[in-house]
Structures are given as structure tokens and as C-alpha cells.
Amino acid sequence: MIWMAEIEGIYTIWLREMKRFFRYRSRIVTSIVTPLLWLIIFGTGLGAAVRFGGVPGGYKAFIYPGIIGQTVLFTSIFSGVSVIIDRQYGFLKEILVAPISRESMVVGKALGISTASMIQAAILLALSFIVGITMSPQCFIVSMVIALIISMGLGGLGLVIAAFTDSMEGFNLIMSFIVLPIFLLSGALFPITGLPAWLQGAVYINPLTYAVDALRFTILRRSVLPLEVNLLVITIFAVIAVLIAAFLFNRKEQNLM
Known part of the structure; x- marks a missing residue:
């Protein structure tokens, strides 16, 4: 059957992405150590320099959902480089002659990217005790x-x-012109309420803003918008x-056929 x-x-494409992800163990370690350094160094340093009340655990707890969003952002978008590697080494041509649709190819790639991001997010969620947060099964x-x-979504953007x-x-x-603005304008490091109107406009067209806000509600029970929104x-x-x-x-890779 066609759908099978x-x-x-x-x-098959998802499995290949997973094998590629686990083959580079240094990448996994780096993707975990970097956000922990943000939490420990940046969170502690800036948290000690400014007064940040209203959130149990202080500033480190506040940026914790944002750091999870940062990890997902970096992993998801930068994984798009795998397409370029496949194109350069000719593997993409082999995929294109397979009897499946281009949509399925993209979905397989996106699922592989998402799984890699979720693995790293799961590790960070399991380390919530570092910022004094108790992670319940439902919250997880x-x-x-x-x-x-x-x-x-971010994998699709990549x-x-x-x-x-x-x-x-x-x-x-x-990527250098896209990733950093997306991260900085997501409310990961500062509250988005009270910002100037022109900056709020940039914040609210950023999809990562809504993910960070949803994570902050789930983990800290504090958000700007309802979880459903x-x-x-x-x-x-x-x-x-x-x-x-x-x-x-579909349009781009037709030139490779």
C-alpha cells in the first residue's frame, strides 16, 4: 500500500538522522554543557547583579525554560545543515529516486531533528534540581x-x-543572522511585559516566544499568554x-534529478 x-x-530517514546524531557524541555533550553554563554562570552572575523577585528560585529559575528553548532552537535549526552535506556527498540523489513523496522526506528529516532536540530537552528537564525546581511527571x-x-517548526525553518x-x-x-535574534527576542532572558511597543512587535512575531512562554507556564506556572494560545x-x-x-x-531538488 502507498501509505505504508x-x-x-x-x-528510514528518521532512523538515519538518529544514527548520525548518536555517532557524534561530542555534539551531545556540548549541547548539554553549553546551556548548563548559561544557567550556572549567566544566571548566577546576572541574578546576583539585579533584583528579580516574584519567581521561586530567582533569576536562574526564570531563564531555565528559556535555556531549554535555546537548546531546542540551536539543535533544530543547525540540523538543517545535514541536507547540504547529503547534497554534497550525493546521498540526496539516492533519496530522490526512492518511491516516496518529497513531503515524506521532509517529515522524516523534521522528525529526526525533533527527536534529537527532545533528547537534549529531556536531559535538561531531568537536571531541573540545579535551579531548585521539582519536575513532576505531568510537567515533564x-x-x-x-x-x-x-x-x-524550527527544524522545518532550518x-x-x-x-x-x-x-x-x-x-x-x-544562521548567525537568524538564530541569535530569535533567541534574544523570545523572552528567554528577560520578561517581555513592559517592553517598548516596537520591541514587543518583534517579540510577538517570534515563534520561539510562544514556546518559551508555554514552557514557563508549565514549569513555573507563570506566563504572559494562556497555554492554549x-x-x-x-x-x-x-x-x-x-x-x-x-x-x-521539491522545487529545489528537482534540479538534481
């Missing part, structure tokens, strides 16, 4: 669902950028990003 072939193709599950949705880029250098250059926005973003990636991937 599509599912098998998605699974909801946080993982949020991480899955936003990582699918694939969109990869569709326009033919070299790793060009991809990294574009945040989940709706990041879900719409994920669907649109994956669909656009599939469309661009």
Missing part, C-alpha cells in the same frame, strides 16, 4: 510535547534555509514551516 511505503520511508510530559512541536543554500559556509552565515501558535508555525520546507525542497 510513505511511513516506511519516513521511518507537557514540556516534552511543547519541545516536540516547536522543534518540528530545512527552508538549507533549500536556498548550497554550501555549509553560506548556511552558517545565514501558545500551543496553537507554535502548532500553526510547525505545520506551515514543514509545508513550506516540503514545497521548496
Whole structure:
């Protein structure tokens, strides 16, 4: 059956992404150590310099959901470079002749990227005691669902950028102009209430803002928007990003056939 072939193709591409992820163990260690350094050094240093009340655990607890969002952001978007590597080594041509749709290829890639992001998010959630937060099973599950949705969207965004880029250098250059503003304008490091109107506009068009706000509500029970609104926005973003990636991937890679 056609749908069985599509599912098998998605699974095969997902499995390849997982094998690639676990093959580079240094990447896993780095992706965990870096956010911990943000929490310990940045959170402690700035937390001691400014008064930050209203949140049990202080500033470190406040930025904890944002650091999880940062980890998902970096892992998801930068994983789009795998498309460029596959294109350079000819593996992409082999995928294109497989009897599955381009949409299934993109979904398999996005799921692989999301799984890698969720593994790292799960490790950070398990280390919540570092910032004095008790992680309940319900909180853990909801946080993982949020991480899955936003990582699918950000992974799709990474694939969109990869569709326009033919070299790793060009991809990294574009990323340097995109990733940092997305992170800084997500409310990960500071409250988004009380900002100037022009800056709030930039904050609220950022999809990561809604993921961080949803994580903050789930973990700290504090948010700007209702959880349902945040989940709706990041879900719409994920669907649109994956669909656009599939469309661009289809048009771009037809030139390789």
C-alpha cells in the first residue's frame, strides 16, 4: 500500500538522522554543557547583579525554560545543515529516486531533528534540581510535547534555509543572522511585559516566544499568554514551516534529478 511505503520511508530517514546524531557524541555533550553554563554562570552572575523577585528560585529559575528553548532552537535549526552535506556527498540523489513523496522526506528529516532536540530537552528537564525546581511527571510530559512541536517548526525553518543554500559556509552565515535574534527576542532572558511597543512587535512575531512562554507556564506556572494560545501558535508555525520546507525542497531538488 502507498501509505505504508510513505511511513516506511519516513521511518528510514528518521532512523538515519538518529544514527548520525548518536555517532557524534561530542555534539551531545556540548549541547548539554553549553546551556548548563548559561544557567550556572549567566544566571548566577546576572541574578546576583539585579533584583528579580516574584519567581521561586530567582533569576536562574526564570531563564531555565528559556535555556531549554535555546537548546531546542540551536539543535533544530543547525540540523538543517545535514541536507547540504547529503547534497554534497550525493546521498540526496539516492533519496530522490526512492518511491516516496518529497513531503515524506521532509517529515522524516523534521522528525529526526525533533527527536534529537527532545533528547537534549529531556536531559535538561531531568537536571531541573540545579535551579531548585521539582519536575513532576505531568510537567515533564507537557514540556516534552511543547519541545516536540516547536522543534518540528524550527527544524522545518532550518530545512527552508538549507533549500536556498548550497554550501555549509553560506548556511552558517545565514544562521548567525537568524538564530541569535530569535533567541534574544523570545523572552528567554528577560520578561517581555513592559517592553517598548516596537520591541514587543518583534517579540510577538517570534515563534520561539510562544514556546518559551508555554514552557514557563508549565514549569513555573507563570506566563504572559494562556497555554492554549501558545500551543496553537507554535502548532500553526510547525505545520506551515514543514509545508513550506516540503514545497521548496521539491522545487529545489528537482534540479538534481
